[in-house]
Amino acid sequence: MTLDLSLLPDGGLQWLAPAGEHAAIVLSSRIRLARNLAGFAFPPRAREGERLRVLQAVRQVVPGLEGLRDGVLVRVDECTAAERLLLHERHLVSRELAGLDAAPGAAPGAPTGAPTAGAVVVTGDVGLMVNEEDHLRLQVFRSGFDLEGALRYAERLDRGLGTAIPYASHPEFGFLTSCPTNTGTGLRASVLIHLPGLVLTQEIGKVLQGLQHMGLTHRGLYGEGSEVLGNLFQISNQTTLGRAEGELVDQLARVVRRVIEREEEARRVLCREAGYIIEDKLWRAYGTLRHARSLSGEEAMQLLSGVRLAASLQLVTGLGVYTLNKLLIFSQTAHLMHAAGRPLTESEASVARARYVRSVLAAEAKITD
Amino acid sequence: MLCDQCRERDAVVHLTQIVGQSVAQVHLCERCAAERGIETTVSEPKHPLGDFLQAVQQQASQLPGDLPRCAYCGTSLQEFRASGRLGCAHCYAAFDQSLRELLRRVHGATRHVGWRPTAPAAEGSSALGELDRVSRVEALREELARAVAAEAFESAAALRDQIRALE
Numbered sequence: 001m002t003l004d005l006s007l008l009p010d011g012g013l014q015w016l017a018p019a020g021e022h023a024a025i026v027l028s029s030r031i032r033l034a035r036n037l038a039g040f041a042f043p044p045r046a047r048e049g050e051r052l053r054v055l056q057a058v059r060q061v062v063p064g065l066e067g068l069r070d071g072v073l074v075r076v077d078e079c080t081a082a083e084r085l086l087l088h089e090r091h092l093v094s095r096e097l098a099g100l101d102a103a104p105g106a107a108p109g110a111p112t113g114a115p116t117a118g119a120v121v122v123t124g125d126v127g128l129m130v131n132e133e134d135h136l137r138l139q140v141f142r143s144g145f146d147l148e149g150a151l152r153y154a155e156r157l158d159r160g161l162g163t164a165i166p167y168a169s170h171p172e173f174g175f176l177t178s179c180p181t182n183t184g185t186g187l188r189a190s191v192l193i194h195l196p197g198l199v200l201t202q203e204i205g206k207v208l209q210g211l212q213h214m215g216l217t218h219r220g221l222y223g224e225g226s227e228v229l230g231n232l233f234q235i236s237n238q239t240t241l242g243r244a245e246g247e248l249v250d251q252l253a254r255v256v257r258r259v260i261e262r263e264e265e266a267r268r269v270l271c272r273e274a275g276y277i278i279e280d281k282l283w284r285a286y287g288t289l290r291h292a293r294s295l296s297g298e299e300a301m302q303l304l305s306g307v308r309l310a311a312s313l314q315l316v317t318g319l320g321v322y323t324l325n326k327l328l329i330f331s332q333t334a335h336l337m338h339a340a341g342r343p344l345t346e347s348e349a350s351v352a353r354a355r356y357v358r359s360v361l362a363a364e365a366k367i368t369d
Numbered sequence: 370m371l372c373d374q375c376r377e378r379d380a381v382v383h384l385t386q387i388v389g390q391s392v393a394q395v396h397l398c399e400r401c402a403a404e405r406g407i408e409t410t411v412s413e414p415k416h417p418l419g420d421f422l423q424a425v426q427q428q429a430s431q432l433p434g435d436l437p438r439c440a441y442c443g444t445s446l447q448e449f450r451a452s453g454r455l456g457c458a459h460c461y462a463a464f465d466q467s468l469r470e471l472l473r474r475v476h477g478a479t480r481h482v483g484w485r486p487t488a489p490a491a492e493g494s495s496a497l498g499e500l501d502r503v504s505r506v507e508a509l510r511e512e513l514a515r516a517v518a519a520e521a522f523e524s525a526a527a528l529r530d531q532i533r534a535l536e
């Protein structure tokens with residue numbers, strides 16, 4: 001299957017356009033609901049036939065559901081490895097569903113692949129994963145800080161889906177999931193947040209520790225198990241049972257609001273105490289991105305973090321949040337390969353990345369010194 | 370020495386496990402050890418799954434003789450302990466006692482509060498129609514085969530009745 005990205009509504013990336021609150025610090029808000037269909041074993045245990053029937057059921061009801069009917073269904077298990085990685089880079093498909101990790105117990109270096117009948121329904125702001133760890137993983141994305149809006153929309157979609165295809169549930173435990181850490185609401189609410197100020201002032205450790213005390217957790221850009229790159233953190237709730245969805249989201253939102261305040265404060269301190277050092281550092285980051293001929297993924301992420309900070313401090317003007325968000329997604333390896341139309345070696349990808357970043361900055365940034 | 374679990378990284382945690390009558394040595398790398406909830410001095414922040422798996426492990430080692438097994442999908446408590454994943458909705462009933470304890474540890478609660486699943490549409494008026502009925506019969510047949518294999522004859526009889534009713 002060749003994945004035609006132009007068919008995906010807004011490429012599944014509507015959130016790149018900054019619309020929500022605090023868009024310069026919070027890149028996106030996300031609500032994820034884990035659901036299973038009644039009458040089928042959970043995907044890791046299900047036989048191929050069951051997984052195919054789950055997919056068939058989803059395929060059948062989606063055209064009748066508001067909010068999902070315009071979605072495009074992509075059979076992830078029929079995509080090439082590069083296409084699967086690309087969907088993962090867009091946060092539409094998890095590592096597990098993209099088959100990026102070898103199956104547990106497989107020999108190192110064994111070929112990886114997406115699980116049978118793994119699929120994703122993509123709209124501009126929704127990704128519905130099918131046959132991941134749970135039969136359904138509904139994700140709603142919003143630009144900026146808008147957890148409440150994302151939750152309201154997720155609730156509507158969830159009601160529609162749950163009426164059309166009955167969910168596995170338990171009178172006491174609520175929605176049943178493959179992993180008991182998701183049981184109950186099946187809800188994971190998260191924000192993707194840029195915290196360079198707290199990292200530079202070395203306050204971040206305290207903040208992250210504080211999150212743990214509040215029953216929240218943090219991860220890297222790509223979610224569970226991923227490292228923090230470019231000062232981008234995903235902050236999310238950790239427990240899913242015993243508190244209502246609204247309450248879980250409220251608590252996360254309250255804490256995130258405090259984190260935003262502390263980040264803003266850290267930025268003010270940096271400018272006051274070390275203004276010219278910060279300014280120099282950020283212009284150097286911009287200069288490197290604007291002129292480098294080869295950029296590794298990690299270096300690009302670090303430098304983009306600096307430029308994002310410079311833009312929000314208005315040290316660099318003429319560089320929009322949209323451009324920065326776009327650079328973040330499209331400078332990733334699978335996206336570069338997709339643009340090149342062929343596989344790239346690591347060094348070729350670094351050259352292609354530098355060229356792409358230069359071209360975007362030249363065309364879209366109206367930088368004045 | 371390589372880690373018993375991932376066979377990729379060096380084992381740095383060496384455990385002696387006593388399960389029932391047998392003693393087993395387990396060698397794990399830091400990451401796999403952390404995943405199983407075994408604390409090392411340099412382990413990453415603890416994930417609730419770690420606590421949870423540890424709890425399952427403790428519970429399992431207390432159980433004499435055969436470990437419980439889900440009659441529907443065949444998942445055993447032991448497999449659940451190894452993977453941290455339940456096999457199907459019925460596992461929640463099969464491992465009710467262990468799960469209750471674990472859910473309390475992980476979430477601090479066992480009772481779901483919040484959105485309720487929408488009541489399923491009445492039989493025959495299902496949005497899925499005919500295909501749904503056929504799928505259900507097939508799914509029930511698979512469950513029946515599993516139940517028979519697991520010698521859970523009571524469940525098997527109930528499943529057979531459900532299949533007859535649908536057909």
